[in-house]
Amino acid sequence: MRVVELFQSKQGEGLWTGAQSTFVRTGGCNLRCCFCDTTYASWQCEEGETLTVEEIVERVENYGNRHVVLTGGEPMLYSELIPLTEELAKREFRITIETAGTLDLPVKCDLISISPKLSNSTPVGAPESVVRLHETNRNRIEVVRKLISRYPYQLKFVVDLPEDLLEVEEYLQRLGEFDKRLVLLMPMATDVRAMRLKAEWITAYAQARGYRYCPRMQLEWYGDRRGT
Numbered sequence: 001m002r003v004v005e006l007f008q009s010k011q012g013e014g015l016w017t018g019a020q021s022t023f024v025r026t027g028g029c030n031l032r033c034c035f036c037d038t039t040y041a042s043w044q045c046e047e048g049e050t051l052t053v054e055e056i057v058e059r060v061e062n063y064g065n066r067h068v069v070l071t072g073g074e075p076m077l078y079s080e081l082i083p084l085t086e087e088l089a090k091r092e093f094r095i096t097i098e099t100a101g102t103l104d105l106p107v108k109c110d111l112i113s114i115s116p117k118l119s120n121s122t123p124v125g126a127p128e129s130v131v132r133l134h135e136t137n138r139n140r141i142e143v144v145r146k147l148i149s150r151y152p153y154q155l156k157f158v159v160d161l162p163e164d165l166l167e168v169e170e171y172l173q174r175l176g177e178f179d180k181r182l183v184l185l186m187p188m189a190t191d192v193r194a195m196r197l198k199a200e201w202i203t204a205y206a207q208a209r210g211y212r213y214c215p216r217m218q219l220e221w222y223g224d225r226r227g228t
């Protein structure tokens, strides 16, 4: 599978924030979000190297961290994720998979971190065919239902404006059964100032609904840098 970068850092987002982790970032994505902060690994992906499952496992073992984050791009594009997660699980690594929740594979994982994409992700201004593809792919609520029924999960929504919260509610109503405490509202931001400006109203809303505010701690710790 195509691996754009493999590095160690602290998990900056979600329930396992602060966990020392090895990140495996795969290349390629089936979406084209306007706010993508890893375009080098998603729709502009020309980087990285093709590694076998054995090579990835060996590099992960060399780092020595017990938590592995499989991220992208969209890691679920690769069927090799199945043997990779099996091998990692056999070696007793804790596995997080970060996905937009549009694709399903019978992987092994301890936490599936799903970030369903709202309409604020639409790449307005991109060629029509690109916008159409994004809109066709982004909303696979039936896949999200399956994933959250099989794995420990978190549902992470990227919020830019207060009106996005209405769309989150509509989405959750359609989703059906879910645990409110596992709904994370994350500000759309690539710098600390923008994140803090949004933090107040998102936190207030999250607390009132029984959800969680989800800061992007990697911005606080390292700024908007690759390899973090």
Ligand code: SF4
Pocket (backbone or CB within 6 Å): 029, 030, 031, 032, 033, 035, 036, 037, 038, 039, 041, 042, 043, 072, 073, 074, 100
């Ligand atoms: S799903 Fe994630 S990796 Fe893919 S384009 Fe959107 S933000 Fe980028």
